[in-house]
Amino acid sequence: MADDAIRCDACPVLCYIKPGRTGSCDRYGNHEGKLVRLDPHVVLHRAVERGEAVKPFLERGREWDGTLIGQSGGSHGETFVTAIGAGTTYPDYKPAPFIISSKVEGVDMVTVVTEGIFSYCGVKVKIDTDRHLGAECSTVRAQGEAVGHVTTSEYGSQMLSLGGVRHLTGGSRHEGTATCETLLNLCNGQAVELKIDDGAKVVVQAGNPPIVDGVQEERMRVGCGSATIGMFAKQWFGKVDEVVAVDDHITGVLSEHQAGKLLGVPETGIKLKGRRSTPGRYFQVAEPGTAWGGTEIDDPLTILGKFNAKKAWPGLRLLMVSTTGEHHGYFELDEDLKPREKELPGDLRESVARIKENCEPALCTVLFMAGAGGSLRAGVTENPVKLTHSVSDAFTRVTCGGAPVYVWPGGGITFMADVTRMPQDAFGYVPTPALVAPIEFTLRLADYAALGGYVEHVRPLSSIIAKDEGRQRVTARAENPWPLESGMKPATTVKSKKR
């Protein structure tokens, strides 16, 4: 018998358990030679699969089935049933699984709850980093399969567009399953490793900092190099003769920059590589990369040419800093006008810290985006297009697992929602492959009838709460607007121009 195994005496099976493993019950394990009760979460997961918590200490965690509870009383209806776990119907001319009414401010409100199977769906990922992750349009891979691409970058962030029908069902089977798994994991808040063709490897998890090529991103830049000069010029004035804010996009140079000129910063004879845009602002000082300010350089001096001997002087003080303050170097020119690295003086250290301080924590954010097609809409009303109109006219509120959505203007019901605002494990999948996502439509009962709703299938909320014990209640997220709160317009309002 292996020496490192321990014997569990919790029950007469008396399992020998190896380190890091569990006994036959999956409840007790060998953690570094000690018998321990398992992490409740792990046990919970399994318990929940069997449909119920198994031990008192697990009781807080029955599986989420869809009910949200309002934070307080008031007239806004305290329970909202989300579509998570609601199931779906086929064909969709049958009414959606749950059509629920509740009284809100004396008006009968109807929430139509269904889970849609979306092949037209994907996620837009915003990764707060200046590091170069990959060129625009580069293929993004998971498990070696193409699951999306790099799209237009945004201020301080790199953007990925993942999923979509072409990867889900238009490619090979592996591509489809890898895409589906990637979307499912991202939407359910799990970490996913992505590799960008000719670019970086990045670990993405909604609400967490990105990990680029094994390095966790700490901060998001406060502005481009030029903006950094503009913002901090005054704090540097008098303490240093020249500042270069290194940035892959626009590198800023204090003495040439408008902000430096206004303060009367004298010329320093500095020479930047790259292409000058306007005074003090340079494009392409280096190749993009994952080092200083989203460039590939580790030594900032490589972006400098020789100082102009007519203007520069020995002892000239030079600060080089990245746009997040993460990288910095302080130099003084020697007799030959060559920069020599010196220790950063205290008052400059403060300004570098200030840059850092002004950079927000870098996060990955994941927005689920999907289109509710005609057949899903048919589960809500006999005349699907009326639902579309009612959504675009703001009579009907759309939510995704109780989270607010942005409905894209134009035809159809194409929406985006922040996955971190939904309850845990709100998403599922079918092997098609396609994603299963909750979607709820909330509107006034009278409006529901007017657009051809299945009024005869409307069930009072009390019947759902009283009867279906399989439901789990979760506290609504404070940051989400309460789905039943008004904001929906009366039926007489003309078409909204709000969006």
Next chain:
Amino acid sequence: MKQRAQIRMLADGRRMHLHDGPIDLIVEAFGAPCAIEAAYHAAGARFVTVLDELCGELWYLRRRCSPENEWPQGAVARRMVAAVMPYAPQYFITPMAAVAGAVAEEILATMVAAVELSSAYVNDGGDIAVYLSPGEKFVVGMVERPDRRSLLGTTTVHAADPVRGIATSGWRGRSFSLGIADAVTVLADRAAAADAAATIIANAVDLPGHPEVVRSPACELAPDSDLGNRLVTQAVGQLTLQEADQALQAGSRTAELLLRMGLIRSAALSLQGETRVVGDIGESRIATPLGERGYVHA
């Protein structure tokens, strides 16, 4: 002896949860309220000694089943041996392969013997024994992978059909598997028989020597495993469609053999999104996994 077993009603007030050591049962009976109560009482009374009975003969139950061996004493143990015996001449199998189904069967039999019910089931971690009086039926949902929420299909078990046991086996499950199937679900006349058959079929879904399949000797993971130093599946990498098909074909051949021998009624084999169904009897067949037409496309 201190009472180890836990017996309690679930929050819905209808189902009973029985727990002892590695055994977790969800029990539900249908019928007159007094009959249900009597059935639950009988089930609980029988349950409290089951684990001790099993552990008393554990050394025997972990040994390879052979027709030459003597039979064990315990009722559950005898159900286990009866379920695996048909495989003993040809396959390596221990009575433990049928433990979950046998426990479910024993508890169900106790309830049915105690009182008249319209229907009942005992679910032992996915291995399910059902009782149906004439005209009754159960709808059973199936998942593609035990660790994921997905819609694969449902199957309906009718009283008129012979199926009374359902079991699922696969390498992702709680027990070790020699094969690579994500899940093999079997319908058979008894739960213990379904349990044993699911184990045999899941073992047969395999690609021997495939580099993408990570295997470890069972005894290195669990020193007292009944599988000894046999290699059990720990991870399966991405397979090509052809490879998945090849593995599923191997499993299907075994399933068809068991079908012809009358050991099972139907089986669904699932591997990396691919599914094969074997057997088809009346309405108690395993529904073909939802095809395109089964979905509500958004």
